Amino acid sequence: MVLMTTVFRRVFPVVNEELTYWHKKAEQIPNKELRKQALASIEAKRFHCQGGAVFALLAEEYWKDAIRFIVAYQTISDYLDNLCDRSTSLDPDDFRLLHQAMEDALSLENDGTNYYGHRDEQDDGGYLTELVHTCQNVLQGIPYFSFVKKQLLKLENMYANLQVHKHVKEDERLDRLMRWYEENKEKTPTLSWYEFAAATGSTLGVFCLISYALSGKITEELAQIIYENYFPYMQGLHILLDYYIDQQEDKIKGDLNFCSFYSNQDQLKERLLYFIKETDKAVQRLPDKKFHQFVHHGLVGLYLGDEKVMGLDGGAKMVKELLRISGRTAKFFHWNVKMYYRFEKDRETS
Structure with missing residues (x-):
């Protein structure tokens, strides 16, 4: 391995070096609420950056540049998710303007925007703008960035729409999400509205496209192949697994969880198995097939290795079945991730 x-x-x-840098920056945010959410997003969601950074290996000699982009972009994503989910606003205009930062991070321009224009909290000491500029600085070193820009913006646009629709007032969320699905269901006719929403909530396609672009191997044809084979199944599997392990936590906090819309655990298991199988097929159409298989099976191992799974009804049975269908790599990754987290926990308490 x-x-x-x-x-x-x-x-x-x-x-970890990149996250340490951004954590120190977050500690310096003047506004108390913005500082609180920035720090919480890094401390609770660092594994998002760790998982996403695997794609940096596709960037070959520019792998550190890829990590710099991935950590900054994912940190924007996690920070904004906290601002929408855990903070003081339920305003869709606020959420839309905040997520302009993610679109700007995928452009070559460095123009400044006040992303907090629709909320009371304003002064982040330049934190969000610096994250955006870090992404832009990496992209400026890509000679053929135009080859991937269309697919990047399509993925980002879907992601931003999801964040807006799922964070508004509770009595508006389902209607907005269902209407959005009806407008887009021709893209994913095999998926339910909540599975489509899940597939839009992943950043994996963005990281894959950027890493290939940094390697110099990207073409317009390859960019389209990556887009079509990461969305919806690889990305959908990613987010459904993420929601699966967070079911109890989201129930307590009253957060929307897409896994709650399945009629029972058997249907949930059946659909997760479907996503695993469809992702297996999609991976066969990609270059560097072994790498993408590693990511695919690694996702299963990574999420099922989380200790929260054992607290779910039928969790042990679900782990056994999903690991069985995903094969040896997933089982190996699952064991290693559990050992890694145990080591980190022991290190923190020693």
Whole structure:
């Protein structure tokens, strides 16, 4: 498992360096509420950056640039998610303007925008703008960025729409999400409205496109192949697994969880197995097939390795079945992730 060794010994340490930098920046945010949400997003969701940074290996000699982009972009995503989910606003205009930062991060321009224009909290000491500029600075070094821009913006636009629709007032969320699905269901006719929404909520396609672009191997044809084979199944599997492990936590906090819309655990298991199988098929159409298989099976192992799974009804049975269908790599990743988290926990308490 050379890829696994590389991830743990080379990728994760650089990710941790980048996150340490952004954590220090977050500590300096003047506004108390913005500082609180920025710090919480890094401390509770660092594994999002660790998982996403695996794609940096596709960037070859520019892998550290890829990590810099991935950590900054994912930190924007997690921070904004907290601002929409855990903070002081239920205003869709606020959410839309905040997520303009993610679109700006995928452009080559450095024009400043007041992303907090629709909320009371304003002064972040330049934190969000610096995250955006960090992404832009990496993109400026890509000679053929135009080859991936269309697909990047399509993925970002869907992501931003999801964040707006699912964070408004509780009595408006389902109507907005269902209407949005009706407008787009021809893109994913095999999915329910909540599965479509899940598939739009992943950043994996963005990280894959950026990493290939940094490697110099990107073409317009490859960019389209990546888009079509990451969305919807790879991305949908990613977010459904994320929601699966968070079911109890979201129930307590009153957060929308797409896994709650399945009629029972058997249907949930059946659909997760469907996403795993469809992702297997999609991976066969990609270059560097072994890498994408590693990511696919790694997702299953990563999420099912979370200790929260054992607190779910039928969690142990679900883990056994999904690991069985996902194969040896998923089982190996699952064991390693559990050992890694145990080591980190022991290290923090020693």
